[in-house]
Amino acid sequence: MIRFTDVSKRYPGGYEALRGVDFHLAPGEMAFVTGHSGAGKSSLLKLIALIERASSGQVLVGGQNLARVKPRHIPFHRRRIGIIFQEHRLLFDRTVFDNVGLPLIISGHNRSEVERRVRAALDKVGLLDRARSFPVTLSGGEQQRVGIARAVINRPQLVLADEPTGNLDPDLSREIMEIFRDFNRVGVSILVASHDLDLIRKMPHRILRLDQGRLASDIGVTV
Amino acid sequence: MRGGTYRSRPAASRENGRGASRAGPRLNDTLHNWGARHLQTFFYALGQMWRRPAAALMTAAVIGIALALPAGLHVGLKNVQHVLAGWDGATQVSLFLTANTDEASATDLRNQLEAQSGIAGVDYISRENALLEFRRLSGFGEALDALEENPLPAVLVVRPALSHNSPDQVEALLKEMRALPSVELAQLDMQWVKRLFALMEIGQRGVWVLAGLLSLAVLLVVGNTIRLSIQNRRDEIVVTKLIGGTDAFIRRPFLYTGFWYGLFGAIIAAVLVQASLAVLSGPVRDLAALYNSSFRLDALNAATAGLLLLSGTTLGLLGSWFAVGRHLRDIEPT
Structure with missing residues (x-):
């Protein structure tokens, strides 16, 4: 699903976020990327979502070499990936329903299809009764679940999450991780960046540890 | 990866769209929705x-x-x-008659002009009337008294018909009237309109x-x-x-x-x-x-x-x- 070959990312100013990273995430696999802040977790996810481009090396996603994706095709690349952010990035002037449905509206689905799939996605994250609420009225954990529903509404083959439990207490964090595992069970590849080692060590998934931009260790079970 | 090849091109979602709804909406829907979305x-x-x-x-x-x-x-x-x-209708042509034209021939000319289709009306100002008017309006009355005889010519004021009012037509009329033997000078008072x-x-x-x-x-x-x-x-x-x-x-x-x-x-x-x-x-x-x-x-x-x-x-x-x-x-x- 994802293949990094000797990937480096150097930002203008000389800062090296990633140095010679090699790894492969198989289709249907779930893995965590961990490391101290500044170790390169976010940069790694940004390369996959084409928010940034690699300075050297090759990034393949679903067999597609991302270096060859032209800027105007980036939106279509992103539609095939569900992205979840630490700060949720919801639109606060729209209801939960409209937030979750936005990816479908962007890709031009009709009204009834949007209605049906938004309900299904909200049901999955347990927020169906909050469809007409505005995000500000929701707790942090609920907002994150809205973010997850939005990320999976397009039925992506790959879901990326950047510190999805960063601001949540341990119970809520576990809940969120369980939602990811549910998606993984139905075949979705999942890559979660997190520094919450206590939580992720309890789960039977692969852990990639980054240290100063290098892949320091790659341990765990491959599903 | 399951579910076909992975491509990041827009066309991919349309080509694969019919069977595999995961790739995106169908083409028909896409077109229909495009309009609705707009x-x-x-x-x-x-x-x-x-x-x-x-x-x-x-x-x-x-x-x-x-x-x-x-x-x-x-x-x-x-x-x-x-x-x-x-205001264009206010265009008028002043015909200053020669000094030897007497009142009778002036009236003849006036009737003759009035009969023309391009002319709406003609006013006759005799030498005496012209003198009176000049005396009244110019303020040179005393200077005129010094002259032995009336220096002013008789004037026919010709008003072209509204239907013959364009600059070209008026110009043609003017030319025609200039050629009349008893007309000393024909002057078109249209300068101000042009300005x-x-x-x-x-x-x-x-x-x-x-x-x-x-x-x-x-x-x-x-x-x-x-x-x-x-x-x-x-x-x-x-x-x-x-x-x-x-x-x-x-x-x-x-x-x-x-x-x-x-x-x-x-x-x-x-x-x-x-x-x-x-x-x-x-x-x-x-x-x-x-x-x-x-x-x-x-x-x-x-x-x-x-x-x-x-x-x-x-x-x-x-x-x-x-x-x-x-x-x-x-x-x-x-």
């Missing part, structure tokens, strides 16, 4: 403006005033031209220059408003880009917002022009009555109003197009 965005942009009516109204009012100025001047000029069209028309021409050009400058102002006003609106919705744009919104999708509501601003501005301009005409119409009617004219100010006609709306919306769209082109590119997720 319509929805069209009114969504209106709704966004409606949520802050004061700000929207102020912007539209600025556009309206900028458009009203050239539109009002244009209508004003049209009215002046209308008035002048009536007035030249002034009108300058006025017309002035309106166009003003319209050009104010159109530029409208472009800048709309552009600036859209720029602010883009900045206010920066987060929304970033999120939309992150979840796969194309530039066209993001651009659309801003373009429609520009369209609405232009339309409302043009409507305000039309109302302003119409109201100004209504305010002026009373005094203008009174003035016209003093000149024994039944002239009435023409209101904004359909063609001018249509042109106003068209230019308003076009300027609105153009202004937002420039703003969106310049500023949307700068907003990329990080």
